[in-house]
Amino acid sequence: MKHCGVVLRVLVLLGCVLSIHNGLAMEEEGLCSSSAYDYGDALGKAILFFQGQRSGKLPSRQRVKWRGDSALSDGHTEKVNLTGGYYDAGDNVKFGWPMAFSVSLLSWATIEYRKGISSAHQLHRLRTAIRWGTDFILRAHTSPTTLYTQVGDGNSDHQCWERPEDMDTPRTLYKITSESPGTEAAAEAAAALSAASIVFKRVNFNYSTRLLNQSQSLFEFADKYRKSYSDSCPFYCSYSGYQDELLWAAAWLHRASGEKKYLSYVLSNQGWSQAVSEFSWDNKFVGAQTLLAREFYGGKKNLTKFKSDAESFICAVMPRSSSVQIRTTPGGLLYIRDSSNLQYVLSSSMVLFIYTKTLISSHVNGVQCGSVHFSASQIKKFAKSQVDYILGNNPMNMSYMVDFGSKYPKQLHHRGSSIPSIKVHPAKVGCNEGFSNYYSSSEPNPNTHVGAIVGGPDSNDHFNDVRSDYSHAEPATYINAAFVGSVAALLAKIKEECLQLPQVNKPAIMAS
Numbered sequence: 001m002k003h004c005g006v007v008l009r010v011l012v013l014l015g016c017v018l019s020i021h022n023g024l025a026m027e028e029e030g031l032c033s034s035s036a037y038d039y040g041d042a043l044g045k046a047i048l049f050f051q052g053q054r055s056g057k058l059p060s061r062q063r064v065k066w067r068g069d070s071a072l073s074d075g076h077t078e079k080v081n082l083t084g085g086y087y088d089a090g091d092n093v094k095f096g097w098p099m100a101f102s103v104s105l106l107s108w109a110t111i112e113y114r115k116g117i118s119s120a121h122q123l124h125r126l127r128t129a130i131r132w133g134t135d136f137i138l139r140a141h142t143s144p145t146t147l148y149t150q151v152g153d154g155n156s157d158h159q160c161w162e163r164p165e166d167m168d169t170p171r172t173l174y175k176i177t178s179e180s181p182g183t184e185a186a187a188e189a190a191a192a193l194s195a196a197s198i199v200f201k202r203v204n205f206n207y208s209t210r211l212l213n214q215s216q217s218l219f220e221f222a223d224k225y226r227k228s229y230s231d232s233c234p235f236y237c238s239y240s241g242y243q244d245e246l247l248w249a250a251a252w253l254h255r256a257s258g259e260k261k262y263l264s265y266v267l268s269n270q271g272w273s274q275a276v277s278e279f280s281w282d283n284k285f286v287g288a289q290t291l292l293a294r295e296f297y298g299g300k301k302n303l304t305k306f307k308s309d310a311e312s313f314i315c316a317v318m319p320r321s322s323s324v325q326i327r328t329t330p331g332g333l334l335y336i337r338d339s340s341n342l343q344y345v346l347s348s349s350m351v352l353f354i355y356t357k358t359l360i361s362s363h364v365n366g367v368q369c370g371s372v373h374f375s376a377s378q379i380k381k382f383a384k385s386q387v388d389y390i391l392g393n394n395p396m397n398m399s400y401m402v403d404f405g406s407k408y409p410k411q412l413h414h415r416g417s418s419i420p421s422i423k424v425h426p427a428k429v430g431c432n433e434g435f436s437n438y439y440s441s442s443e444p445n446p447n448t449h450v451g452a453i454v455g456g457p458d459s460n461d462h463f464n465d466v467r468s469d470y471s472h473a474e475p476a477t478y479i480n481a482a483f484v485g486s487v488a489a490l491l492a493k494i495k496e497e498c499l500q501l502p503q504v505n506k507p508a509i510m511a512s
Contacts (some may be wrong), residue, residue, distance in 0.1 A: 013196045023101055037391045040120035041369045042404055045451035046487065047122055049480045050129040052416065052449050055094060055164065066421035066447040070164035074171055075139075082151050085136030089476040090414035092164045094151035095232055096140060097185045098281040100192040102477040103133035104252070105350065107195035109485035112354055116491030126484070127199060132195045134211060134411035137189050144217050145225070149185045150174035154235045161434030165422045168431075174231045176482070178221075182229030184238050187245035188284075190215045194252040212256055219249050229284070240283040243272035248284035251291040266292060270305045277314035277325045278336060279347040281478050286313040290355050297362035310355060315369035317348050318382060322370030331395040332385060332460040336464035339471040340402060342456035345386050346482035352383035353489035380489075387486050390453065395461040401483075402475075403450040410444035410469040413474035417449040418467060439467060453479045 051064040075082030075092070086102070088095045107130055110117065117123045140148040153172040160169050176182035193215035194200040200208040223246060228238050247266055254262035266288070276285045288312035296303040317334060326348075331337050336344035356376040359366065360511045366375040385393075392399045392407075399405035402412060412418065419429050419438045424446075429438070445467075452475035457463040463472060 011064050014030045031124065034037070035388075035490070036393070037084045037388060039387075039487050040122075040277070042118050042391060042401065043117065043484065043491060044122050044125070045401060045404055046453070046480050046483050047125050047129055047451070049449065049451035049475070050086065050132065050477065051453070053086040053088075053477055054084075055087055061427060064450070066165070066423065067416060068422045070167060071151070075148070075173065077171075078173055080142055080148065082136070082148055084132065084139065085151075086133060086477050087164060087416075090412070090417075090470065090474045091157050092152070092162065092167050092169070092415060093154050093157050093235075094136075094150065096137070096147070096149040097188055097229065097232055097236055098478050099133060100137060100185070101281040101284075102481040103130055103137070103192040104112055104188065104195050104248075105478065105481035105485050106130050106133075107192065107199045108353075108354070109350070109481075110199045111462070112357065112485075113488035113491065117488050119493055127203070130196050130199055134193060137192060138214055139209070139226050140302075141189065141214055141218060145221050146175055147182075147186050147189060147218065147231070148173060148175045149182060150232055154232075159441040160431035161419070162418050162431055163419045163422060163429060163434075165416075166428050166430070176229065177254075178225050181221075181225035181227040181424065182231060183226050183242035184229040185231075186218050186244045187242065187249040188281075190218035190222060190249040191245070191252045191284075193218065194249070194256040197256050215253060215256070219246075219253055220382075222246060222249065236281065238282060240276075240285070243269070244274075244284040247272060247288040248291075251288045254295075254417065255291060262359055263295070264265040265300060266306070270303075273305055273309050275309045275316070277313060277316035279313075279351050280344060280346060286310055286351055288359070288412075290312070290351055293355065294358045297358055297364065303411065310351075311367045311369075313484075314352065314355060314367050314374070314379060318351070318369065318374055318379065319325065320372060321370050321374070324369075329457070329461045330388065331457075332390050333394065333457070334386060335459050338458065340455035340474065340476065340479065342390060342453060343479045343482060345390070345456070346479060346486050349383040349386045350482050350485035350489075352379050353486060356380045356383075357489070371383045383486065384490060387483075387490060390456075390483070394457070396457065396463055398463065400454050400463070402452040402454075402458055403448055409454050409463075409465050409473060411442075411465050411473060412445050412449055412452055412454065413467050413470045414445070414449055414452065417445045417447045417452070420446045441467075449475065451480065453483055455479075502510040 057069050085094045086099050110126055151171055153170045156169045191210045197208045197211035228242055250262045250265045274285050279286045289306045292303045292306035295308045296307040315321045315323045319328055327335055334345045334348055356379045359376045366373055391398045392405050398407040402408050455472045455474055
């Protein structure tokens with residue numbers, strides 16, 4: 001009877017332990033359980049999209065076969081080499097400021113989720129996508145106080161519907177100098193190169209060092225000659241000012257170099273930091289705050305301001321928060337702006353995932369939003385719901401990524417995708433011919449731009465798949481870059497995801 005009593009007590013104790021553990025596991029449901037979507041496939045297609053946006057001489061290993069070489073003379077009017085880089089969206093202009101932001105996001109994703117990305121066999125491809133952008137930024141930074149920020153005239157380009165391979169609109173060059181500065185563009189380029197320097201440090205130390213050195217030079221240029229950037233208006237205008245980019249760049253430089261002067265810089269300018277409800281190519285405040293909150297939780301308690309502002313962002317976007325500022329559609333999608341809304345949805349999700357990663361690694365149980373507390377798992381679950389919405393869990397029952405699932409946008413607002421490939425139709429398609437024969441066509445695009453994510457549905461979860469609706473049907477590099485940073489968070493193996501759960505030691509059975 002004595003032995004039976006010991007065994008009974010042990011079984012009761014084990015039952016209690018399993019009950020507690022199962023309760024915690026239920027809170028992680030949706031992250032540790034299987035998903036209806038193949039996130040590895042989605043990641044691979046999101047990265048492949050960047051090949052379809054390439055400008056310049058394409059490599060022999062190019063996988064997007066409907067594209068050809070283009071813009072091979074970019075920069076020649078000023079005797080500089082500005083070939084390469086990415087076309088911004090559905091047009092044929094290279095806007096350096098949002099391009100650099102896309103590179104920053106891709107690099108951040110690689111840094112945070114390298115193992116998960118590697119498990120999906122996409123790490124090399126993602127590094128290649130990053131380098132296509134960083135090589136262009138390096139070429140565009142032709143002197144310590146000169147950065148070329150745009151190739152192509154947006155107004156004339158938008159008056160034509162041409163494949164990039166046929167492009168004959170002016171390849172006007174725009175640059176910032178000490179006499180005509182543009183702090184946002186220079187600082188974002190600095191952020192992109194410093195983040196990328198971390199990515200390449202393990203695999204190409206010399207290239208990593210070059211990226212970091214150029215980043216430091218660009219930051220000095222941005223900070224010394226302060227003036228808001230306006231050359232890309234009306235397409236990309238700075239509404240948030242340049243303080244966010246300077247904090248963002250300094251935070252990345254501190255992380256990449258470890259030099260204390262960059263930490264001193266953000267501390268001395270912490271008054272610039274603002275509580276915001278948006279993370280975008282224009283507004284980088286919460287990006288900087290998220291990077292610096294990591295430092296706060298690592299022991300640098302003088303960074304409280306940045307941690308508090310970052311958590312204000314979380315409270316602003318989380319549904320049912322007592323201080324929520326951003327509404328959701330009836331289907332549950334964050335709705336920030338009507339035009340290209342998915343860029344804001346995905347950049348927000350990326351921040352939520354990364355911030356909760358910091359909370360979990362710091363053993364912090366969540367964020368307090370007034371009277372409402374959100375655990376890290378609740379925040380992650382909401383961020384996951386945004387990714388899943390885009391992949392098909394929405395009232396339209398469609399994916400907003402091209403070629404993912406059985407139903408997706410077919411009339412992408414994208415010049416190259418909507419006109420037959422030069423390899424199929426080698427004759428030139430002129431400006432007006434492109435509009436009359438292809439832009440106005442009701443047929444699906446002849447070239448499937450695999451992985452492209454469109455601007456998304458309206459406030460009522462409705463999407464009209466019409467090529468002319470650029471606000472909802474146009475892809476962009478920074479949409480896909482933020483998606484990479486969001487879906488990569490969902491790629492960790494079940495074991496790695498569930499390591500977030502408290503580990504409970506089994507009770508030892510004592511001999512009687």
